[in-house]
Amino acid sequence: MKLYVIGIGPGNYENMTVRADRALRESDTIVGYHVYTDLVRPIYPDKEYLTTGMTREADRCRMAVEEAKKGKTVSMVCSGDSGIYGMAGLIYEVRGEDESVEVEVIPGLTAACSGGAVLGAPLTHDFAVISLSDRLTEWSKIETRLHNAAEADLSIVLYNPKSKGRPDYLAKACDILLGVLNEDRLCGVVRNIGREGQSHELMTLRELRDYDADMFCTVFIGNAMTRRIGSSMVTPRGYRDV
Amino acid sequence: MKLYVIGIGPGNYENMTVRADRALRESDTIVGYHVYTDLVRPIYPDKEYLTTGMTREADRCRMAVEEAKKGKTVSMVCSGDSGIYGMAGLIYEVRGEDESVEVEVIPGLTAACSGGAVLGAPLTHDFAVISLSDRLTEWSKIETRLHNAAEADLSIVLYNPKSKGRPDYLAKACDILLGVLNEDRLCGVVRNIGREGQSHELMTLRELRDYDADMFCTVFIGNAMTRRIGSSMVTPRGYRDV
Numbered sequence A, B: 001m002k003l004y005v006i007g008i009g010p011g012n013y014e015n016m017t018v019r020a021d022r023a024l025r026e027s028d029t030i031v032g033y034h035v036y037t038d039l040v041r042p043i044y045p046d047k048e049y050l051t052t053g054m055t056r057e058a059d060r061c062r063m064a065v066e067e068a069k070k071g072k073t074v075s076m077v078c079s080g081d082s083g084i085y086g087m088a089g090l091i092y093e094v095r096g097e098d099e100s101v102e103v104e105v106i107p108g109l110t111a112a113c114s115g116g117a118v119l120g121a122p123l124t125h126d127f128a129v130i131s132l133s134d135r136l137t138e139w140s141k142i143e144t145r146l147h148n149a150a151e152a153d154l155s156i157v158l159y160n161p162k163s164k165g166r167p168d169y170l171a172k173a174c175d176i177l178l179g180v181l182n183e184d185r186l187c188g189v190v191r192n193i194g195r196e197g198q199s200h201e202l203m204t205l206r207e208l209r210d211y212d213a214d215m216f217c218t219v220f221i222g223n224a225m226t227r228r229i230g231s232s233m234v235t236p237r238g239y240r241d242v
Helices: A018-025 A034-040 A057-069 A088-095 A111-119 A139-151 A169-178 A205-209 B018-025 B034-040 B057-069 B088-095 B111-119 B139-151 B169-178 B205-209
Strands: A002-007 A029-033 A048-052 A073-078 A102-106 A127-131 A155-159 A186-191 A199-204 A217-221 A227-229 A232-234 B002-007 B029-033 B048-052 B073-078 B102-106 B127-131 B155-159 B186-191 B199-204 B217-221 B227-229 B232-234
Touching (some): A002 A018, A002 A057, A018 A073, A018 A102, A029 A034, A029 A057, A034 A073, A057 A073, A088 B227, A088 B232, A102 B111, A111 A155, A111 A199, A111 A217, A111 B102, A139 A155, A139 A169, A155 A169, A169 A205, A186 A205, A205 A217, A232 B088, B002 B018, B002 B057, B002 B088, B018 B073, B018 B102, B029 B034, B029 B057, B034 B048, B034 B073, B048 B057, B057 B073, B088 B102, B111 B186, B111 B199, B111 B217, B139 B155, B186 B205, B199 B205, B205 B217
Parallel strands (some): A002 A073, A029 A048, A029 A073, B002 B073, B002 B102, B029 B048
Antiparallel strands (some): A127 B127, A155 A217, A186 A199, A186 A217, A227 A232, B155 B217, B186 B217, B227 B232
């Protein structure tokens, strides 16, 4: 009774790990949000697929655990890393203390890694990863995290910067950061990482405030040392002999 | 004139991405710290290898840029992600504004992803990544980052928790965290991620303070919601229908 929780990375085959690929090949059943199962279905067409809608996360996890209990090898697929805002935590919660279903978490490239690589090297030093979605987190807590990260001169990666239901959250987050950081702070946005239509832009924190982001964007805010080299966003580690 | 900066992940072939594998196969020359080149040499034995010692990072990057300028396809290999504390930033600094050598950063699994997966799902919510090495960073800055991350209830991942030259840094870091967090806060340590002798342990923050870590350890400190489920460390995302 084996249940893999697999981070498939940004979504293209190239950015999956060898280990994720092998686990998917040996699976009987692949479970996931339909956007993610649609990404892997062309690569593994002969599997049984089970999907649910967007906000049905717990149902999806129960479905995966139930299938594994039938003796099948099951993979739950997540975009990015399966641990970082992924389904691994919820799978453990749903499965509970009974370890008869063996859970194996297979990591994948989270957007901090894959999006950072598109921009250059924005995360060469300490950083914080913060989601702007308040569906499961109070906004006041998100505000504290943004403020503290800026005060500590951490580079910051923002996941879920905007959605239809919260069009002004990126601007609100930038206003908090602008209370601490200079408006010229170098920032970068990557859209559709590793997928068709991938694009990226560098801009100042002031420009980011009014940027038209969407749910397919990942946002990077540099630390005090971050600068533009050629067309890339680079945070130096601090080597003294360059 | 192509220069790949490749994150090979924790070190075993299974945890490399398909893209990293392809780039290494098409390279003429592979450059890196000898510990990392030794990890890939058995997989790609027919390449030219160039290495330098541990603190010769800038020399290593200059070597890679010079080889690329000769018209070779060159890969600089880094453990984990090539951006996160990796060589990507320094490669851009050494290459400078002249983009005739094309740099392509190929991301890999950083220890936050690969180590988190070993423990379960400690990073399902917002988190900070902080290195305890003060070789290139003032200790006072590291202290501020630890304090602010704890105040903001971020999960925290500590890279480079200890080395021979700084045997007491993990204890010093824990003392700062214990000024904010309860001593029962759930923590986890993973040693030799993805390599021979991989092991992991869960413990309290109080126990972590006196834990005998080394440079092959990555340390995870949970947030206020993190708990043990079965033998795993799990930070819930906050789904209300579990």
